[in-house]
Amino acid sequence: MLVVEQLLNGLQFGLLLFLLAAGLTLVFGIMDFVNLAHGSLYMMGAYFAATFVAWTGNFILGAVMALGATLLLGIVLEYVALRHLYGRDHLDHVLATFGLILFFNDAVRLIWGPAGLALPLPAWLTVPVQILPGVYYPAYRLSIIVVALLVAALLYVVVMRTRIGMLIRAGASNREMIGALGINIKLLFTLVFGLGAALAGLAGLMQAPILTVQIGMGENILILAFVIIVIGGIGSIRGAFMAAIFVGMIDTLGRAFLPDLLRKVLSSTAASTAAPAISSMLVYLLMAVVLVVRPEGLFPAAKR
Amino acid sequence: MKPVFNLRNVVVALVVAGLILLPVYSALTGKVFILTMFTRIIILALAAASLNLIMGYGGMMSFGHAAYLGIGGYAVGILAFEGIGSGFIQWPVALLASALFALVIGALSLRTRGVYFIMITLAFAQMAYYVASALSRYGADDGLTIYKRSSFGGLIDLSDRTQFYYVCLACLLGGVYLIWRIVNSRFGLVVQGVRSNEQRMQAVGFHANRYRLVCFVISGTICGLAGALLANNTDFVSPAVMYWTRSGDLMVMVILGGMGTLFGPVIGAIVFLVLEELLSQVTEYWALIMGPLLLLIVLFARGGIMGLLGRFSRG
Numbered sequence: 001m002l003v004v005e006q007l008l009n010g011l012q013f014g015l016l017l018f019l020l021a022a023g024l025t026l027v028f029g030i031m032d033f034v035n036l037a038h039g040s041l042y043m044m045g046a047y048f049a050a051t052f053v054a055w056t057g058n059f060i061l062g063a064v065m066a067l068g069a070t071l072l073l074g075i076v077l078e079y080v081a082l083r084h085l086y087g088r089d090h091l092d093h094v095l096a097t098f099g100l101i102l103f104f105n106d107a108v109r110l111i112w113g114p115a116g117l118a119l120p121l122p123a124w125l126t127v128p129v130q131i132l133p134g135v136y137y138p139a140y141r142l143s144i145i146v147v148a149l150l151v152a153a154l155l156y157v158v159v160m161r162t163r164i165g166m167l168i169r170a171g172a173s174n175r176e177m178i179g180a181l182g183i184n185i186k187l188l189f190t191l192v193f194g195l196g197a198a199l200a201g202l203a204g205l206m207q208a209p210i211l212t213v214q215i216g217m218g219e220n221i222l223i224l225a226f227v228i229i230v231i232g233g234i235g236s237i238r239g240a241f242m243a244a245i246f247v248g249m250i251d252t253l254g255r256a257f258l259p260d261l262l263r264k265v266l267s268s269t270a271a272s273t274a275a276p277a278i279s280s281m282l283v284y285l286l287m288a289v290v291l292v293v294r295p296e297g298l299f300p301a302a303k304r
Numbered sequence: 305m306k307p308v309f310n311l312r313n314v315v316v317a318l319v320v321a322g323l324i325l326l327p328v329y330s331a332l333t334g335k336v337f338i339l340t341m342f343t344r345i346i347i348l349a350l351a352a353a354s355l356n357l358i359m360g361y362g363g364m365m366s367f368g369h370a371a372y373l374g375i376g377g378y379a380v381g382i383l384a385f386e387g388i389g390s391g392f393i394q395w396p397v398a399l400l401a402s403a404l405f406a407l408v409i410g411a412l413s414l415r416t417r418g419v420y421f422i423m424i425t426l427a428f429a430q431m432a433y434y435v436a437s438a439l440s441r442y443g444a445d446d447g448l449t450i451y452k453r454s455s456f457g458g459l460i461d462l463s464d465r466t467q468f469y470y471v472c473l474a475c476l477l478g479g480v481y482l483i484w485r486i487v488n489s490r491f492g493l494v495v496q497g498v499r500s501n502e503q504r505m506q507a508v509g510f511h512a513n514r515y516r517l518v519c520f521v522i523s524g525t526i527c528g529l530a531g532a533l534l535a536n537n538t539d540f541v542s543p544a545v546m547y548w549t550r551s552g553d554l555m556v557m558v559i560l561g562g563m564g565t566l567f568g569p570v571i572g573a574i575v576f577l578v579l580e581e582l583l584s585q586v587t588e589y590w591a592l593i594m595g596p597l598l599l600l601i602v603l604f605a606r607g608g609i610m611g612l613l614g615r616f617s618r619g
Binding site for chain 1: 359365367412413415416417418419420422423424426427428430431434435437438548549552555556559563589590591592594595596597598599601602603
């Protein structure tokens with residue numbers, strides 16, 4: 001029954017990655033902006049959650065407050081600095097947001113100290129739930145899956161079925177045109193960036209109880225999120241969803257089962273040293289293969 | 305003809321003269337620290353200069369350049385560990401390994417453009433990072449200590465601080481000279497032509513990607529040399545050398561100094577690393593200042609330091 005558990009773990013990790021990648025791909029698809037600091041927003045979400053939960057003593061309330069705080073932070077960041085970079089070279093984006101990563105990491109170190117924080121779960125989320133006869137799964141991980149699926153569905157409805165979503169899609173396919181039609185494009189961009197920040201914050205605060213809240217926690221996962229949007233096709237939410245699940249599964253299952261598989265062909269010491277490296281590399285290998293075969297990603301967004 | 309004595313050239317000449325005379329200053333004042341610090345700066349300046357060759361002149365935004373620092377370093381470290389201490393073997397192996405890596409990842413990456421290229425080079429560098437983290441025979445995550453620097457018979461002694469400094473400086477100046485010759489050669493002109501208009505160069509009859517790839521490999525090889533020097537400098541090599549923030553640092557140096565200018569990356573490396581050193585003396589939280597500074601540079605100082613100097617000299 002280990003297989004079921006690991007499959008669920010893969011799904012949960014994939015959905016979490018999707019939340020992160022969705023914001024990234026929205027911001028990229030609509031504003032044509034490469035945001036390396038997206039991982040910092042993920043980290044800030046986790047730190048906010050750890051702080052607010054400790055303050056209020058209530059997990060849900062603290063999480064909601066952290067979500068609001070990350071949203072606000074994203075909007076401020078966009079308003080103060082990043083909106084001046086739209087239309088500039090991608091390299092400028094990379095550099096400016098690289099500077100933001102440095103800033104956020106040290107700001108966190110200054111405010112919360114270099115040691116990590118823990119975000120304890122309330123008792124009702126720690127019980128294992130029976131999902132199949134004889135198969136138990138932690139309630140918290142299950143609730144991550146549920147919340148992330150709900151958010152993904154909500155995102156789909158908002159983007160595909162509402163007026164604001166229509167504007168977002170229109171902005172992605174032709175920015176000048178919707179500006180010319182009298183839509184306040186600056187406001188739209190700020191909102192989209194805030195939405196992306198909130199999604200990153202949500203991913204961060206949900207992951208926080210599983211891992212420790214620490215400086216640099218956003219960096220590795222950010223690169224994974226980039227891998228996902230590149231595999232899925234930049235600007236495509238559907239592609240990001242598929243690729244996120246795929247990458248989550250590969251990463252989790254690789255880590256779980258590769259050591260045993262390798263042990264069958266290699267000596268056990270060689271296997272136990274090679275396995276972690278190979279499973280870390282699998283995702284990047286996948287991306288390299290996808291880019292070589294389909295340089296635009298698996299589900300490229302419509303051409304401008 | 306542009307005047308030879310413009311502000312840019314004067315600054316470059318002063319910087320080069322300063323670097324050549326630095327050991328004298330260090331010996332006179334007894335400040336050993338400044339010599340070791342500048343040895344590191346010069347090595348990273350060489351890496352930044354090599355990145356500038358593909359980024360500034362070739363238009364290839366590689367976000368994985370630190371991989372070559374690691375490959376060059378590990379070539380030296382692993383050979384030293386296995387008992388081959390001669391620099392005549394270690395250094396060519398470092399160059400060859402970097403060139404080979406650049407050839408493979410370049411051939412694959414150059415099928416993509418723009419942000420995809422940035423990301424795929426990043427991905428390959430991360431792969432190299434994970435491979436190095438798994439080399440359990442060579443220290444894995446903890447890195448590999450190099451007990452003896454590369455030996456070059458009786459010719460030069462790298463353990464001597466001053467001699468090592470001049471070796472690094474010679475490599476840097478040689479590297480910049482090589483890049484200057486490349487950029488002004490027919491080959492370099494084609495590469496720059498491809499940067500500004502790939503379709504037109506294709507139509508004229510150049511295999512754009514072949515030129516790009518050769519340029520990419522040259523750049524990686526030069527950076528591999530910087531890696532070999534860096535490993536000798538720290539007597540240590542670890543996967544952290546290849547971590548993606550390192551590649552980011554190199555990009556910052558290039559942009560800060562001025563992308564697509566010959567000496568820009570060298571000046572960028574000096575300013576970036578000296579600033580880092582000064583800020584970290586003032587406060588532990590130096591990145592709190594450095595980060596927003598980068599943002600301001602991107603927002604207001606396009607063309608980097610060389611761009612600013614050029615603007616001043618034009619009046």
